[in-house]
């Protein structure tokens with residue numbers, strides 16, 4: 001990857017530049033579509049790597065393929081795009097001006113590692129300090145810490161239980177990473193990062209001394225650059241709703257209640273459990289897994305909107321129990337109604353035909369834990385027959401709702417958002433176009449469609465030098 | 476009261492949901508229920524009664540007029556508000572439950588031997604007489620609700636509570652021979668009559684303005 005700042009100035013050619021904020025699948029797609037249409041594009045990503053939330057997923061619905069291969073194709077496309085610059089650990093501080101003629105102020109945090117890094121890992125071995133690994137969301141953390149992990153910038157967690165025999169691996173402990181680290185094994189750019197918390201300590205020196213490639217630069221500082229851009233694509237994505245706020249479900253109090261995102265981390269062979277599907281309380285196999293739909297969504301006490309992906313996510317995840325435990329694995333999905341539309345309906349039908357997957361039409365009222373076994377017990381009334389139930393399971397997965405990762409007053413510019421905080425298409429937004437989960441709760445397929453649409457709008461602005469149709473709208 | 480009932484049957488011709496919307500307190504919310512089941516699942520009385528709120532709301536939509544108005548459910552509600560705080564659609568469930576109970580009485584269809592209903596009647600009679608609740612008389616009538624022998628037994632069981640109330644001046648044994656009253660008892664009764672008049676006029680008129 002070219003060294004960022006000089007690279008950008010070079011990009012300021014004869015035509016306007018498109019700035020893409022957020023390097024998830026939507027931001028990457030928008031950036032690639034625009035640059036492959038001959039435009040100059042700068043993509044800025046807050047985290048040290050690109051890919052966004054999909055890097056945390058084990059498999060994709062509906063094909064049950066691994067997200068890694070799609071990401072690899074995109075990385076290759078980025079490398080083949082000379083007019084696209086990618087800046088990691090960067091965020092937009094402010095945006096001034098009008099459509100076709102904005103000035104963006106971008107702040108870049110120091111990584112302390114330059115592009116000579118070969119990802120050999122020697123620095124990580126030398127450094128002693130360890131921190132909770134934010135890549136694994138809340139998994140393995142307990143109570144209060146966990147609800148913080150749900151937000152984007154906390155120091156998350158997961159366990160380091162080791163993948164030995166088939167009995168208990170002991171309670172799940174939060175995963176730790178070193179103060180010099182690669183965010184996850186497939187991270188791109190493939191470059192280590194020094195945690196700012198070790199700067200100025202003995203560990204920084206240790207890392208520096210361990211590196212044989214001259215890749216560590218302890219003098220790096222935060223910098224702010226001003227960029228002239230014609231249009232902005234806002235693709236900052238989503239974050240999970242804070243599950244601890246759904247009080248009757250006991251997330252944070254009952255260890256065997258986790259979120260759907262945490263389950264994705266648990267299935268990862270390189271993740272905190274080594275891919276074992278276990279109960280956080282005791283590390284025993286989780287064979288009988290319950291899924292609770294609309295956890296935080298479609299609820300005026302929480303998120304009012306339907307998060308749209310979580311029915312499909314639970315259907316997908318119901319295959320995980322089968323994958324790990326064959327005929328001994330069972331899944332029970334507690335739902336209000338299943339929302340799998342269009343071609344996704346076929347996937348629903350396929351899952352429904354599996355006798356090991358049960359569907360109970362009921363929003364669970366509350367969860368208690370059996371004091372002896374640690375089994376979570378789900379209480380409620382079944383809408384089909386109005387029968388009361390109290391069902392024990394090994395593990396409960398909350399199909400957690402999606403909310404915009406940037407909300408309210410956090411936008412560095414004025415933008416029109418709807419009741420749920422997602423960006424609305426509106427002429428008042430000028431040449432700021434939202435893409436992916438910044439516009440709505442979307443799956444990958446629809447995020448990519450929305451990103452392509454946003455790229456087209458931005459390309460039009462660049463071609464026209466201003467906002468196409470702006471004059472007529474003013475009348 | 477029950478000519479009221481025939482009138483309503485005639486007026487709504489099987490559209491019980493509409494009848495509830497027009498005449499039951501907060502009844503216009505019933506159609507907002509999405510049948511998720513959280514209210515019934517959260518209700519502490521749930522295991523002990525015939526129909527919980529979720530079922531009642533479905534029955535209303537299904538036009539099960541007689542079953543709903545004769546149900547015990549609305550009378551069992553203790554106003555704990557568990558359901559209200561959890562309902563994802565923010566239905567004022569507790570109020571609807573009380574609204575249904577009240578409407579059932581007006582239609583003359585409320586369950587006759589339902590203990591809460593009896594208590595409510597006694598409470599109301601007691602209050603209506605003097606404008607103040609006479610705890611002693613109310614308590615005594617309650618004890619004898621199931622007959623004389625039962626009443627003595629209950630009274631003996633509850634004796635410590637009663638004595639405690641006397642000690643803390645929450646109940647005065649002299650109340651049995653009169654008790655405290657509102658100052659203008661006639662005015663109080665006139666006020667109640669007026670209220671009943673307004674209520675009946677409202678029912679006469681049918682749908683409330685803006686209920687559509």
Ligand SMILES: Cc1cc2nc3c(=O)[nH]c(=O)nc-3n(C[C@H](O)[C@H](O)[C@H](O)COP(=O)(O)OP(=O)(O)OC[C@H]3O[C@@H](n4cnc5c(N)ncnc54)[C@H](O)[C@@H]3O)c2cc1C
Nearest residue numbers: 022024025026046052053060061236237238436437443444
């Ligand atoms: C449990 C779970 C499982 C799922 N499984 C599937 C599945 O199987 N199939 C499927 O199609 N979909 C699935 N989804 C949905 C999928 O995750 C989303 O569709 C996808 O992540 C949307 O991508 P995005 O780029 O819009 O947002 P994100 O992935 O959230 O990416 C946003 C990027 O922007 C960055 N960013 C945020 N704020 C800023 C800022 N201020 N400045 C700069 N950068 C910023 C973030 O760091 C991130 O890299 C699942 C969702 C959940 C919750």
Ligand code: SF4
Nearest residue numbers: 117118120121123211
């Ligand atoms: S910074 Fe140096 S030591 Fe660390 S991974 Fe990169 S090349 Fe290896």
Ligand code: SF4
Nearest residue numbers: 294297307308310311
């Ligand atoms: S997609 Fe399904 S689980 Fe998610 S909010 Fe909508 S109905 Fe509920």
Ligand code: SF4
Nearest residue numbers: 508509511512514562
């Ligand atoms: S909780 Fe609300 S929406 Fe759900 S069944 Fe009860 S009244 Fe209906």
Ligand code: SF4
Nearest residue numbers: 518552553555556558
């Ligand atoms: S308020 Fe009434 S209906 Fe609601 S949960 Fe409490 S007792 Fe049940």
